[in-house]
Amino acid sequence: xxxxxxxxxxxxxxxxxxxxxxxxxxxxxxxxxxxxxxxxxxxxxxxxxxxxxxxxxxxxxxxxxxxxxxxxxxxxxxxxxxxxxxxxxxxxxxxxxxxxxxxxxxxxxxxxxxxxxxxxxxxxxxxxxxxxxxxxxxxxxxxxxxxxxxxxxxxxxxxxxxxxxxxxxxxxxxxxxxxxxxxxxxxxxxxxxxxxxxxxxxxxxxxxxxxxxxxxxxxxxxxxxxxxxxxxxxxxxxxxxxxxxxxxxxxx
Numbered sequence: 001x002x003x004x005x006x007x008x009x010x011x012x013x014x015x016x017x018x019x020x021x022x023x024x025x026x027x028x029x030x031x032x033x034x035x036x037x038x039x040x041x042x043x044x045x046x047x048x049x050x051x052x053x054x055x056x057x058x059x060x061x062x063x064x065x066x067x068x069x070x071x072x073x074x075x076x077x078x079x080x081x082x083x084x085x086x087x088x089x090x091x092x093x094x095x096x097x098x099x100x101x102x103x104x105x106x107x108x109x110x111x112x113x114x115x116x117x118x119x120x121x122x123x124x125x126x127x128x129x130x131x132x133x134x135x136x137x138x139x140x141x142x143x144x145x146x147x148x149x150x151x152x153x154x155x156x157x158x159x160x161x162x163x164x165x166x167x168x169x170x171x172x173x174x175x176x177x178x179x180x181x182x183x184x185x186x187x188x189x190x191x192x193x194x195x196x197x198x199x200x201x202x203x204x205x206x207x208x209x210x211x212x213x214x215x216x217x218x219x220x221x222x223x224x225x226x227x228x229x230x231x232x233x234x235x236x237x238x239x240x241x242x243x244x245x246x247x248x249x250x251x252x
Contacts, residue, residue: 003230005030008082010074012036012065012122013092015044018140018188021218022089022225024050029226032057034078034085036092038064057082065092065118066110075125087229088126090119090139090162093155100153108154115158116165123169127178134177136229139166140221141184141240143248150202159184163240170238179237181228186216186244212245 004026014023015037023033024047033051035058037044048058059081063074078085094114096107123137141163143149144156162182169180187206207215224243227233242248 002030003226003232004087007031007086008034008078008084009087009089009229010034010036010078010085010126011089011091012074012118013038014047015040018185018218018221019089019091020047022091022222023047024054025219025222025226026087027051027054027056027058030056031087032059032082034059034061034081036061036063036074038062038092065122066094066113068121071118071121072125075122075129079129084131085126085129086131086135088122088135088137089225089229090122090137092118093140093158095152095155095158097151097155098153099151103154111154111158112161115155116161119162119165123165123173123180127173127176130176130178132177134179137166137169137173137178137180138225138229139163139180139182141182143184143186143242143244145184145240147248166240167238174237179229179234181233181236181238182240183221183224183228184240184242184244185221186242186247188216188218188221206247209250210245210247211250214245216243216245216247 009026009031011019011023013019014035027033035044035048048060051058061074061077063070095111096103139162141159144152145159166180166182
């Protein structure tokens with residue numbers, strides 16, 4: 001099935017982790033893909049090569065999403081390379097992984113700029129590149145937006161703001177046939193989690209509490225993303241869809 005044949009998809013933070021898998025899965029369904037990265041150039045080139053192996057075009061763009069002018073550069077490159085954009089997936093995320101009492105103003109601002117402000121500015125630029133028939137905006141969130149996770153005191157609030165912003169985007173862009181939703185993904189083992197202190201013990205506890213028999217995977221998230229950005233989901237608007245294998249359902 002090629003739901004995205006002839007479409008252009010931008011996935012921020014698509015050099016590694018969930019973002020890389022999203023880029024490849026969209027290409028597998030016919031999309032040309034903009035592979036965005038900041039530090040992981042080698043990995044980004046590998047993702048672009050995989051997109052091209054699937055017979056689709058890949059555009060590789062480096063940009064620091066904490067800086068407004070580089071966000072503008074990213075979308076300028078999309079416009080020059082493809083002339084349009086159909087799906088904007090804001091997956092890139094960063095943060096200061098430490099207790100709230102140890103988060104400094106610079107670290108908090110960095111987190112909010114990359115995780116939340118980049119969604120706002122990105123959505124503004126993306127909407128200008130989307131055709132008259134519309135498009136889709138998707139943001140990646142996490143259960144830390146509404147639950148307390150150790151050393152998540154900067155990222156969690158930024159994700160809560162992301163979910164709120166998605167609701168405003170969905171309403172204000174509806175008249176232009178642009179949809180907006182978010183995915184709140186549960187625990188997925190990626191390289192990003194290696195930076196959290198004590199993650200091994202926390203991961204073991206998460207696995208112990210799972211009501212289902214396996215952990216969430218990037219493929220599970222991609223399946224949901226491909227649906228939410230398609231015409232099949234046009235009446236799902238401004239929602240944050242939780243996908244966690246039931247992890248957050250039981251009361252301790």
